[in-house]
Amino acid sequence: MATQPLHTRICAASPPPIFLPRASASRRSWVPPLRRGPPNRKIIHGRSLNDRILGNKDYAALFKAVIVNEEPDIAFQLVNELKSKGFKPGCDVLSGLMLCYAKNGFFMQAQALWGEIINSSFEPRIEVIWDLMTAYAQMGQFDEITRIVHETTLRNFGFGPEVYSMAVSCFGKAGQLRLMEEAVKEMVSRGFKVNSVSGNAYVKYYSIYGSLEDMEAAYERLKKSRILIEKGAIRAMASAYINQRQFYKFGEFLRDVGLDRRNVGNLLWNLLLLSYAANFKMKSLQREFLGMLDAGFSPDISTFNIRALAYSRMSMFWDLHLSIQHMRYKRVIPDLVTYGCIVDAFLERRLARNISFELGKLNVEASPIMLTDPLVFEVFGKGDFHSSSEALLKSTRQRNWTYSKLLAIYLKKQYRRNQIFWNY
Template sequence: MASSSFSPCWLHGISSKVTAHRFNRKLFHQPLVDTSTSSLTSPILLTTTDRRWASSRPPDAQLSRSYRLSEFGYPAPVRNLLLRLKLNRSFVDASVVRECWDGQAKDICLGDKFVLLIRALGKKGMPDVAEMLFMEMKVSGFEPNCATWSALILSFANNGFLSQAQAIWDEIINSSCRPNLDVISGLMDAYGKMGQFKDIERLLHEANSRDPDLSSEFYTSAIHCFGREGQLQMMEKTIKEMVSRGFKVTSQIGNVYVIYYSRFGSLLEMETAYGRLKQSRLLIEKEAIRAISLAYIRERQFYKLGEFLRDVGLKRRNSQNLLWNLLLLSYAANFKMKSLQREFLHMSEAGFSPDVTTFNIRALAFSRMSMFWDLHLTLEHMKHRNVAPDLITYGCIIDMYMNKGLGRNLSFPLRSMNIDASPQLVTDPIVYEVFGKGDFHSFCEILMESRQKNEWTYSKLVGVYQRKMYRSNQIFWNY
């Protein structure tokens, strides 16, 4: 719990930077309630300054007694905040405060409600109003705890006011309050977005000295922050520092290390990172497999992709069909149809059941090669396996027929499919990195954005696409 050593004097400088353009400075620092006689149910008592300011306004803007009575259902800090906002003609902000407060559960204690309100105001981009609430809490006799300070500092940090957040952080460091992991992670993310990576290191060291028991979590947050912004050298430095202090590299950190090197590093650096993960005897997870595979695909290194997948182990069950689908994709990308068919049979022999992504990888290869009979067999196989086709499957059929000028024969392959079903897209997006989006797929995405998806069926989409292609092939002569 925060002690009384916190002083609101440092907030005066913050208010001048954040709220000077929205609120009257003299009115902001003048308390609305006499704290010696106020309570949660006491009426609002305006000071002489506030009365003089309100009486100087036009008659149509002065607050009537019934207007003030509408705030009596709120605690003193919220009530005073609403009145202060209305005196400053900030009616939109006042309505937001009302909405956030009234939307909270009834069984929450009053202190937690203040914390939730400050967080909600921060998420809505109103850190100045959150600061006003904090000041009203102090004036009304509510001592803020660590949760309140944490909510206020995140409110400033998430909205880009790093100097104000740093001022609050300095107060926390010099007090008896223990900062939690959410505050440290939030500040690190804010510094990372602004490119202030040196401040992340400083914040990490201050947090470790303040709460050594959470040093491992602090290091993990810093590694995530550096990696997410592409600062691989600083991420490497942080991991070495963590290991030198006796902390172990967990599976989470090891996989994150590989993921960020696959995103921002070269293929050689990515392979080195994967080698370190293997040497540490940590199991590579599904997201890391996907990240490495995506790096190989973008560099068109499909042979290396196949070698990597075999090294991981195609018979792993915890990644479901991901490894097999990526292997089939590596062959389909180079249109090695015999190898594609062979590995598909090996997949079934290993006990893996093909899903819609598996079938669509084969269908895309058959469609690009104009292999009509093989594509029809794929549709029959999907029907036998009870795998429902999606928009990619329909796109393979329609694009192949339309590109060959056989649009009138589309009824033959479509008669065995449920064309009255609603369109759905369940294929793994990594397939698009190899084959891209077909003409029918791209057209349907644009078309379905204009209306609600539940209004469309496959038959309607096919009909609209056929009319569009028919018109595009017509020649009009203008004389």
């Protein structure tokens, strides 16, 4: 039986090859290197090895590499080459090119590709819609986000609530509270239920960009919807109360949320302690700390450092000593803030010789770490030792820092600063 030539057999079964456009020297970073050894005849045939010819899978991989490098002109050339060879680009290819255009500011091209996708039989992935909304929000194209929401909802893809939820997050993150409010109202009018993600984002961004009255009204709406406020929204409301120095309202809000919630219990108790420590209400601080223990919650590093900062600022050395001892008993690892509380308290009263006595109970040869909740610094700020050490850790390339080394440098700086030099 006569055998058919290999070249003819492969050409009949394989798709038409794609000849990549020749790129300039600066654009060749995305070109896959040629394999060493014998050429793959399923990909390269009928041409010399110097010709770059790709099959379907290779094209998809190369297109993905171009999208990662965010080169829309090269990606567009590849799509045109694909169409000229009889290939029909799928939804993933069109979506990738659309995102590439949107992230680089080519909005008209991105809109045209979105129209091609939405008016065809393709169903865009929810991740693609989120990336497209995010790109538009970063560029201030909020009308395009609204258009995407409306067109996606009309097509009944099955993820209408998720699209509205993403729009609420995009508008809120950009500080567009009016658009966020309209998106929530439209979401409800279409019969979609406001989920926990949308409700908490609603409260969170009113806390960041709105007034206290707007924030509290948003929180009341969340409660009426029977949605639990989560950690992100709690932290945003806490920051708003702290910035306005409304610590009494802050405490009332925390009690209203419920101090017995196990998933955010430590956060709520720590913030309640912080509301008392901010005004140095030491008896109330101790009472609520004991209440936290009685409720079955275990204090963490932020709990101890909130108390330590208050004791340090009030120069209550015995209470500071007992708090450090309690921390050791609970096997809580101290961080840079803990060491700073001790150093700043003793130096403030010119008791530098006694620092080694208190620090001797801690491991001064450990590497510095930072574990304290950043909300604590919004109330107390950062101490001198903390700020000096943090700047030193960031400014030098030395990697083997210890608390003892940081303390030695800090004490030397303090000694030099306190000296008086007379110029004759």
